[in-house]
Amino acid sequence: MRSADTYGQSFNGMTVSNDLRVFTADGPLAAGDRVRIHHWIKRGAISPEIHTFAQDLPFGRSGRYLRHPLRTIEAHRRVSFEARRKFTGTSVVYRQVSPFSRGSLEQQALRRSGFGVFDFDDALHLDKRKGVGALLAPAVKAQKTVEWANRVVAGNEFLAEWAADFCRDVVTIPSCVEPEEYEQKSDYSLSASPRIGWIGSWSTEPYLDDVADSLLIANKEFGAKLIIVGAVGTVRPRLEAIVERHVWSETSANLLAATFDVGIMPLASSPYEHGKCGYKLLQYGAAGVPVIGSPVGTNKSILRRFEASAPVTTREWSDSLLDLLGATSEERHRLGARARSIVQRDFSYQRWQDEWVSAITGVDTHGPDPRRF
Numbered sequence: 001m002r003s004a005d006t007y008g009q010s011f012n013g014m015t016v017s018n019d020l021r022v023f024t025a026d027g028p029l030a031a032g033d034r035v036r037i038h039h040w041i042k043r044g045a046i047s048p049e050i051h052t053f054a055q056d057l058p059f060g061r062s063g064r065y066l067r068h069p070l071r072t073i074e075a076h077r078r079v080s081f082e083a084r085r086k087f088t089g090t091s092v093v094y095r096q097v098s099p100f101s102r103g104s105l106e107q108q109a110l111r112r113s114g115f116g117v118f119d120f121d122d123a124l125h126l127d128k129r130k131g132v133g134a135l136l137a138p139a140v141k142a143q144k145t146v147e148w149a150n151r152v153v154a155g156n157e158f159l160a161e162w163a164a165d166f167c168r169d170v171v172t173i174p175s176c177v178e179p180e181e182y183e184q185k186s187d188y189s190l191s192a193s194p195r196i197g198w199i200g201s202w203s204t205e206p207y208l209d210d211v212a213d214s215l216l217i218a219n220k221e222f223g224a225k226l227i228i229v230g231a232v233g234t235v236r237p238r239l240e241a242i243v244e245r246h247v248w249s250e251t252s253a254n255l256l257a258a259t260f261d262v263g264i265m266p267l268a269s270s271p272y273e274h275g276k277c278g279y280k281l282l283q284y285g286a287a288g289v290p291v292i293g294s295p296v297g298t299n300k301s302i303l304r305r306f307e308a309s310a311p312v313t314t315r316e317w318s319d320s321l322l323d324l325l326g327a328t329s330e331e332r333h334r335l336g337a338r339a340r341s342i343v344q345r346d347f348s349y350q351r352w353q354d355e356w357v358s359a360i361t362g363v364d365t366h367g368p369d370p371r372r373f
Contacts, residue, residue, distance in 0.1 A: 019049075019087070019088060019089025019090065019114075020046055020047075020048040020049070020089055020090050020091075020092065020360075020361060021048055021049040021050070021051065021082075021087060021089065021090075021091050021092070021113075022037055022046075022048045022049070022050045022051070022091075022092045022093075022094065023050075023051050023052075023053075023079065023082070023083065023091070023092070023093045023094065023096075023097045023106075023109055024037055024038075024050070024051075024052050024053070024094045024095070025052070025053045025054060025094075025095060025096050025097075025098070025099055026052070026053070026054050026059070027052045027054055027055055027059070029059040030059070031201060031279070032094070032095065032121055032122070032175075033052075033094060034250070035121075035175045035176070035177075035279065036094055036119055036121055036155070036175060037050075037092075037094050037119070039176070039178065039349060040349070040353075040356065040357075040360075043349055043353070045349075045353055045356065045357055046357065046360065046361070048092070051078075051079055051082045051083075051097075053075050053076070053079050053096075053097065053098050053099065054075060055075070056071055056074070056075060057071055057072065057075060065099070072100075075098070076098050076100050076101075079097050079098050079105065080097075080098065080101075080105055082109075083097050083098075083105040083106070083108045083109035083112075084105075084108045084112065085112070086112050087112060087113045087114065088113075088114045089113065089114050089115070089362075090113060090114060090115040090116070090117060090360075090361055090362035091109050091110055091112075091113035091115070091116050091117070092117045092118075092119060092360055093106050093109055093110060093116070093117070093118050093119070093145060093149075094119045094120070095119075095120055095122075095124065096141070096145070097109050101141070102137055102140070102141055103137075103140065103141040103144035103145060106118075106141065106144065106145040106148070107144060107145065107148045110145070110148045110149050110150070111148050114362070115150050115151070115362035116148065116149050116150045116151075117149060117150065117151045117152070117153060117359070117360055117362065118145050118146055118148075118149035118151075118152050118153070118167075119152075119153040119154075119360070120142070120152075120153075120154060120155065120159060121154075121155030121156075121159070121175055121275075121277050122155075122159075122272075122275050122276070123158070123159065123162075123271065123272045123273075123274065123275025123276075124138060124139065124141075124142035124275075125139050125142045125143055125162055126139060126271050126272045126275065127139055127142070127272070143166055146163050146166045146167050147166045147167065149167055150169060150362070151167070151169040151170070151171060151359065151362070152167045152169070152170045152171070153170075153171050153172075153173055153356075153359050153360060154170060154171070154172050154173075155172075155173070155174060155175050155275075155277040155298075156172065156174065156275070156277050156278075156297065156298045157172055157298075158274050158275055158297055158298070159172075159275050160172040171355075171359040173352055173355060173356050173359060174277060174298075174347055174352070175277040175278075175279050175282070176282075176347055176348055176349045176351070176352050177279075177282045177283060177285075177286045177343060177347060177348060177349070178286075178348065178349050179286040179340065179343055179344045179348055181254050181286075182254045182257055182258065182283070182286040182287040183254060183255050183257070183258035183287060184258060184287065184288050184340075185257075185258040185259075185260075185287055185288040185289055185336055186258075188261075188329040188330070188332040188333040188336065189329045190222070190261055190325065190329070192223055193223045193224065193225050194218075194222050194223065194224045194225070194261045194262070194325050195224070195225055195227045195244075195259055195260050195261050195262075196215065196218060196224050196225065196226050196227065196260070196261065196262045196264060196321065197226075197227040197229070197256070197257065197259070197260030197261075197262065197263050197264070197284070197289070198226065198227070198228055198229070198230070198263070198264055198265075198280070199229045199230065199248070199253050199256075199257065199263075199280055199283055199284075200229075200230050200280060201230060201231055201248075202230065202231035202234050205228070205230055205231070205234055205236070207266045207267055207268065208226070208228075208236055208239065208266065209236060209238065209239075210266050210268065211264070211266045211314070211317045212236070212238045212239055213314050213318070214314055214317035214318040214320075214321055215239060215242065215321070216238070216239070216242065217318045217321070217322070218318070218321040218322060218325060219242045221322055221325075222322070222325045222326075224242070224261075224321075224325060225242055225243070225244050226239055226242050226243050226244070227243075227244050227246070227256065227259070227260060228243055228244070228245045228246070229246045229247075229248050229252060229253050229256050229257075230245070230246075230247075230248050231247075231248065232247055253283065254287075257283055257284055257286070257287035257289060258287040258288070258289065260284065260287070260289045261289075261290075261325065261332070262289070262290060262291070262292060262321065262324050262325065263280065263281070263283070263284025263285075263287075263289045263290070263291045263292075264291070264292050264293065264321075265278070265280040265281050265284075265291065265292075265293035265294065265299060266293070266294050266317070267293070267294040267296040267297075267299060268294075268296070269294065269296050269312070273294075273296050273297060274296060274297035275297060276296070276297050276298060276299065277297075277298050278293075278297070278298040278299045278302045280293075281293050281299060281302045281303065281306070281308075281339075282302070282343055282347050284339065285302075285306060285336075285339030285340055285342065285343040285347075286340060286343045286344075287336075287340070288336040288337060288339065288340040289336050289339070290308065290324060290332050290335035290336045290339065291303070291306060291308045291335075291339060292308060292309045292310075292311065292317070292320045292321065292324065293308065293309075293310060294310070294311070294312070295310035295312065305342050305346075306335065306338060306339045306342060307335060307338060308335065308339070309323070309324065
């Protein structure tokens with residue numbers, strides 16, 4: 001992977017300002033916000049003025065807005081004021097300013113700043129939801145935001161190639177992990193109940209249903225359990241008999257990953273999933289755990305570099321799980337150690353810090369933008 005791949009001219013301009021403000025929707029408990037923004041703040045890479053839409057709302061599913069209407073209205077009012085405020089430094093929008101903006105707030109936050117950066121790590125331009133959600137036009141909003149940004153920071157090449165059609169300065173920086181924060185797997189022998197692990201949110205947990213038959217076969221053949229580190233209150237009816245569920249926290253995920261014998265990341269093969277950044281695979285790899293994943297989008301290249309199985313069909317998933325569980329502990333150790341080495345070298349925050357800071361703080365390579373106020 002090249003350092004901070006760019007579509008357009010290379011970095012050789014001037015820094016606009018040391019002043020920095022960041023807009024996010026959900027805050028550090030949300031995976032994307034934490035990985036793309038807040039962990040950089042935790043590392044001391046940046047020290048921004050930060051505006052989070054949901055800072056006074058309970059973390060959880062989108063229904064929280066309906067359950068807390070007054071706080072939601074106040075949150076929208078607050079970030080609207082900040083987005084419209086003239087700012088001489090660099091403004092960064094991660095995904096969106098407000099879930100209730102159709103693009104106008106994101107445009108204001110970016111173009112009323114000295115330099116505007118849009119960061120994203122999902123195929124927002126393919127989010128063409130139906131029903132009430134369609135009123136917010138998320139795909140249209142994503143394109144508008146990219147068009148008004150001076151620079152776009154994309155989580156993978158698939159996203160960067162789309163963004164390059166609407167912005168002349170696009171940088172690719174992967175979602176990173178902090179390998180030193182993960183407990184390192186040390187024992188690769190199997191117990192009587194091998195642990196097939198999955199870490200994620202309520203919104204991605206349904207992907208497990210696609211490999212339910214294969215997981216049940218692994219349970220029948222090896223007594224394997226499915227370890228879910230995720231949301232409270234979700235249920236997978238076909239799998240509950242073999243599930244051991246843990247409530248997600250950053251600490252629990254970092255500690256429990258090392259107890260997995262196999263880490264899995266199933267995905268559907270649809271255009272939206274091609275925008276995923278392979279983060280689960282990187283988490284498992286950081287803990288030294290051998291992985292199996294769907295070869296979709298960024299997953300495909302990560303799996304190839306890990307020398308990991310990349311099954312597509314149910315039969316292939318079953319064979320991959322049985323083969324890895326039936327392998328020697330030495331082979332699982334080799335695969336886990338290889339994955340960790342690649343994560344440390346190519347996907348760690350330390351590896352990407354200089355490029356990310358340069359991209360996010362605003363190096364203007366193109367001169368004045370005629371669209372700005």
